[in-house]
Every structure is written in structure tokens, then in C-alpha cells.
Amino acid sequence: MTDPLSIRRLYGRAQGHPLRERQAGLIETLLPTLAIPEGPLSARRLFTDERPLHLEIGFGKGEHLAFQAVRNPGDGYIGAEPFLNGVAGLLADIDDAALTNIRLHRGDALDVLERLPDASLSTVWLLHPDPWPKARHAKRRFVNPGPMDLIAAKLKPGGHFKLATDHPRYLRHALMVMAARPDFEWTAETPFHWQNVPQDWPDTRFAAKARALGHEVWRLDYVRVPA
Numbered sequence: 001m002t003d004p005l006s007i008r009r010l011y012g013r014a015q016g017h018p019l020r021e022r023q024a025g026l027i028e029t030l031l032p033t034l035a036i037p038e039g040p041l042s043a044r045r046l047f048t049d050e051r052p053l054h055l056e057i058g059f060g061k062g063e064h065l066a067f068q069a070v071r072n073p074g075d076g077y078i079g080a081e082p083f084l085n086g087v088a089g090l091l092a093d094i095d096d097a098a099l100t101n102i103r104l105h106r107g108d109a110l111d112v113l114e115r116l117p118d119a120s121l122s123t124v125w126l127l128h129p130d131p132w133p134k135a136r137h138a139k140r141r142f143v144n145p146g147p148m149d150l151i152a153a154k155l156k157p158g159g160h161f162k163l164a165t166d167h168p169r170y171l172r173h174a175l176m177v178m179a180a181r182p183d184f185e186w187t188a189e190t191p192f193h194w195q196n197v198p199q200d201w202p203d204t205r206f207a208a209k210a211r212a213l214g215h216e217v218w219r220l221d222y223v224r225v226p227a
């Protein structure tokens with residue numbers, strides 16, 4: 001497996017417009033109660049029991065993670081996102097719906113993945129990752145051998161890696177990276193299956209923006225299989 005330290009990179013904005021009063025208050029009061037602790041992580045450590053565990057990488061404003069957490073209240077959800085305004089957005093959803101099954105990391109998802117036990121995750125979502133469209137930035141894309149080695153190690157056999165993108169170049173790159181991996185099997189049954197909007201996988205904010213611009217949104221669902 002690639003040394004995860006050699007792939008650790010955090011790019012993008014840490015904060016956008018100033019937080020509103022309620023958002024700032026939730027960052028002060030609610031975030032510390034939901035922030036993942038230092039050191040090794042596990043379902044028991046985060047949720048006090050052995051429930052199924054899922055991770056969303058770069059959850060943006062968090063509407064997809066909140067949707068999943070409402071849908072499966074017995075499961076545990078971890079969200080990693082460095083963008084403060086996004087974290088504040090998800091905290092508002094958590095507060096409004098009184099959700100108790102989400103834990104948060106304001107930072108790089110690789111830091112979370114590294115601290116989870118192998119074969120501990122049921123699902124990893126990577127929805128509309130930053131596309132890094134220039135060829136010279138291709139190594140910064142999350143779908144690359146280093147990060148995917150880590151995701152493969154942390155997914156249970158039969159666990160799912162779910163990727164969405166509206167960026168044709170990212171789609172092509174991801175299809176090539178994933179096709180080279182014997183440890184993942186693409187679940188697409190027909191060429192059009194992966195453009196459907198499944199009931200358990202709603203559009204995110206970025207997906208909605210992309211559709212409004214007339215772009216296609218692609219969903220790729222891979223299962224972790226023995227290599």
C-alpha cells in the first residue's frame with residue numbers, strides 16, 4: 001500500500017463568507033460534542049456500540065450525510081470536511097433533526113481513514129470531489145492509487161465505494177483508475193444504470209448546480225471484493 005503520508009494533501013478553501021450568529025454558535029457548542037477524538041477510531045469508541053459505520057469524504061454542506069443519517073438511525077456516520085461553512089451547514093441540519101448518529105472531522109478525510117481499523121467501513125461516499133481538471137494536477141484527485149489503497153483497506157468485504165461527478169475528465173480518470181483495481185467491482189449493469197437517481201442516493205448541492213447548468217451527473221458504485 002502507498003504510504004498514506006505521501007498522499008496527504010489538503011487543498012481548497014477553509015472558510016468562505018463570515019458565519020451567521022447561529023452557525024458560529026453551533027461551531028462553538030455543538031461541534032466539540034460531535035468532533036471525532038484523537039487516536040484510533042472505531043464504531044464503539046464513536047457511538048458506544050458495534051453499529052455499521054459509513055464515511056463521507058468532503059460532504060460540502062452535508063445534506064447527503066444528514067439524509068443518510070435520518071434514513072438509518074441505527075448506523076453511524078462520519079463526515080470529513082475542511083470547509084468551515086460546510087461544517088456549520090451540517091451542524092444546523094444535525095441540530096434541527098436532533099441527529100445523534102453523526103460524528104465530524106473538520107479536516108482531511110485521509111486523517112480519519114488512517115485511524116480506522118481495517119475492514120471497518122460499510123460505505124465510503126466521495127460526491128463531486130474537486131475535479132483538478134488540469135493534467136498537471138491529476139495527482140491531486142482523490143481517486144488515485146494512494147487514497148484508493150487506503151479506502152480499500154478500510155472497507156469491509158462487500159462494502160461500497162460510491163463516487164459521483166459531473167466532470168467528464170474526472171469521470172474518465174476515475175473509470176481508468178478503478179478499472180485497474182482487482183479489489184473493486186463496478187456494479188453498473190447497463191451503460192445507463194449509473195445515470196439514474198437511486199432513492200438512497202439523492203443529488204447533493206453540487207449535483208443540483210451541475211444539472212442546472214445542463215451537465216450530466218454520473219454515479220459510480222463499486223463493491224470491495226477480495227483482490
Ligand SMILES: C[S@@+](CC[C@H](N)C(=O)[O-])C[C@H]1O[C@@H](n2cnc3c(N)ncnc32)[C@H](O)[C@@H]1O
Nearest residue numbers: 058059060080083108109127128130204205206
Ligand atoms: C466540489 S465540493 C463537493 C461538496 C459536496 N460533496 C457536494 O457534492 O455538494 C468538494 C468538497 O471536498 C472537500 N475536500 C477537498 N479535499 C478534501 C479532503 N482531503 N478531505 C475532506 N474533504 C475534502 C472540499 O472542501 C469541498 O467542500
